[in-house]
Amino acid sequence: MEVDYLNYSLQELHEAWMTIDDYAYPERAIKVYQLLKNAEAKATEDNSSSASFTWVASVLRNFSRPRLYDPSFSDILLEESSATMKEQRVIKLIAKRESIDH
Known part of the structure; x- marks a missing residue:
């Protein structure tokens, strides 16, 4: 079954990104990565008065996310590190796919 992410909010895309294998x-x-980056860019454009919007949005996401436990700072860093490593893997997948297409 194919999931339709086109109508997801920025928050929902972020949650999908954090949970997708x-x-x-x-x-x-x-x-999900491409939709998330496009949504972040659009949100930044829409809120161009704040240069630190992406950082603020990231901090707010951490506070607004439902939690089953109270994470420590190291838990948050680990989650962010995992997301960064996943982003690097996906960027490589995109580059590989584009090189095959050309």
Whole structure:
């Protein structure tokens, strides 16, 4: 079953990004990543008066996310590090896909 991410909010895309398994679903991870980056760019454009909007949005996401436990600072850093590593893997997948297409 294909998930339609086109109507997801920025928050929902971020949650999808954090939970998607890029090893099991690489094409889905690519799609979510691209939609998330486009949504972040649009949100930044819409709120151009604040240069630190992306950082503020990131901090707010951490506060607004439902939590089953109270994470420590190291838990948050680990989550962000995992997301960064996933982003690097997905960027490589995108580059590989583009080189095959050309």
